Amino acid sequence: MAWLESFGNLDVIFDGIVDTKIRHFAAQAAASDVAELKDCSLPKRYTLMLALIYRMRVRTRDHLAEMFIRRISTIHKRAKEELEHIQARQRQKLEQLAATLDGVVQILVHEPDDQEAGSLIREYLSPDGNLERLRETCAEVQATGGNNYLPLIWKHFRSHRSLLFRLSHLLQLEPTTQDRSLVQALQLIQDSENLHREWIDEHVDLSFASERWVKVVRRPASEGPPTNRRYLEVCVFSYLANELRSGDMCVQGTESFADYRKQLLPWEECLQRLPAYCEKMELPGTAKEFVASLKTQLEETAQQLDDKFPSCRGDVSINEAGEPVLRRVTARDIPPSAISLQTALMQRMPARHVLDIMANIEHWIQFTRHFGPMSGNEPKLKEPAERYLMTIFAMGCNLGPSQAARHLAGNVTPHMLSYTNRRHLSLEKLDKANRELVELYLQLDLPKLWGDGKAVAADGTQFDFYDDNLLAGYHFRYRKMGAVAYRHVANNYIAVFQHFIPPGIWEAIYVIEGLLKADLSVEADTVYSDTQGQSATVFAFTHLLGINLMPRIRNWRDLVMCRPDRGAAYKHINRLFTDTADWHLIETHWQDLMQVALSIQAGKISSPMLLRKLGSYSRRNKLYHAAQALGSVIRTIFLLNWIGSRELRQEVTANTNKIESYNGFSKWLSFGGDVIAENDPDEQQKRLRYNDMVASSVILQNTVDMMRILQKLAREGWQFSDEDVSFLSPYLTSNVKRFGEFNLKLNRPPEPWIKDSVFQQAAGSIRTGKLGTAETEEMT
Structure with a gap:
């Protein structure tokens, strides 16, 4: 970091330049070698190199802040574990x-x-x-009888003390509120860094700290110097980590830890957008109307459940503890006709190798045209389409360049594949090609019988990673190290969004991002998820953004459910409610909530970054408390509907099962190994895109084959209904060959079905169709 800072102030140089353009220049510089940079004109060479240095500075600061938070978290974890061991021994x-x-x-x-x-x-x-x-x-x-591990924390902090002080000097930490007590305490411990005595005479403002911390930091003045320097250091660094998470503290020159308030749309601009936005999202346009409408909705939903509760006795009851007990949801019965259709279909499915499938999709729509050098020039590779397909296969099946080159026919070397991956296939290009495969799938008739694409299921699945990188972490559910592949899978089985996230991050923060970045002709407005896909804050902002969040929540009985007002009482469901909605708080901060929603919708601020901060407890951030209040109301309405509707529970369960099936299908295609052998963050994200591109290709081929077989069966006199077809799935694997010699022959004649008018029309519609907003912005 010190070396990067030695190049001087680059903020002045790039002030006013669009961030996407800086990213593009930096990516081009990172993909170029010395010889290629020398071929550039001097102004262009300096521009590319400075853009790369600028982006590396931002990324390094983000990584340092993340390392700081993780190290503090590890220190606390080890102190807790020591206390548990002591208690076990005692x-x-x-x-x-x-x-x-x-x-x-x-x-x-x-x-x-x-x-x-x-x-x-x-x-x-x-x-x-x-x-x-x-x-x-x-x-x-x-x-050691309670859960206070703080007296044990110094020994775990001591070995990391020097590193944490270095980080505190490197990062320009600033509070995002007027409260500067924590910054002043940080300045004090930095000034006292080289002292060796345990107790110091300075009186520190510990208004930011809990009573438990105050007890270990301070002692009565009659016993000597009042402040314990050692525990003060741990206390200050611990609260710095907490406030970096919640957004009460920011780091200058970063993205993930910047002051999000400065990235919001000005309220004057929000006022201009507000009427049209509220009309589109069907939201009231003032704070009073918003609260009145929401209160009415909560009252009506609660009353409806109370009125029909006696008729729901077979599905739901209230136990002695006042907790609702729901009957287990059963899946739809599969009719014998659907089973017979599935059997006949499987017997007729043609067997194909993964590479042959990808060649068919390339013959169909030429999706590799999205790839090429970062400079935008024409590729100078010999037979570039073949090289791109081999690279996608090698990376998407997790073989890697070396393993794939051993089995690919022809004179293919590991360098050829790794070079193509680094220089020609960027994250943005892969996203663009993936989007086209999804759009092609949406044009076909068969997927429309499975779903309209306006609802997605969100879930994460674990991938093994090398231990020493910022994305990897210990996953408490899987009990091993790795990262989480978070995806959105549409109700017609295709993956429309994918992103690797660390295990410690709540998956719900990517719910909104997944919908906004899909950029498809069919816009999803409903998200099915599990427990990790929801929180009060996420419920609040999905509601404001017109998204219907429908999670399957584990231990939902432990959540707070709000009654409309203190006087509201119900005959059958009164014991469900443990709190009262805070309408005053919601109305007071309605403007702040709408400003955030409009800023997210306009793309001015990253929704994962914002939701991550607003999802972390903050003692000072009123927006956090307002989002919690609003989200609790929205979640209560959902849970009341959940309790009263068996059909809703079946719908959510069925759709969340689809993404679990997709996760298994995509991992079946990742047959080269269990570990993502990359430490570079961009390369890690690319591996997930590669895997989903292979999966989308196989899904497309399976769907085409199923359509043709169904047409043939109909001509042969088979009787089947749309309901029978709705039980089918494109996640077929018995007809797909993964092993053997990998022989790609792109110069062979296209298969006859590609010239069929139905499939030509589907391909033509995406070539001539309207570009997505992301692609349009990039071209402009």
């Missing part, structure tokens, strides 16, 4: 103390005389007259 001492207490009780039971009992107890507790050992045991158990 169980024997607890048993001894319990036995001692039982002995005292036995004396009192058998000896009615108090004076004699006291004498016997003294003799029992200290036969040698020394009670000090017993007192020490009691004090030790009391000190």
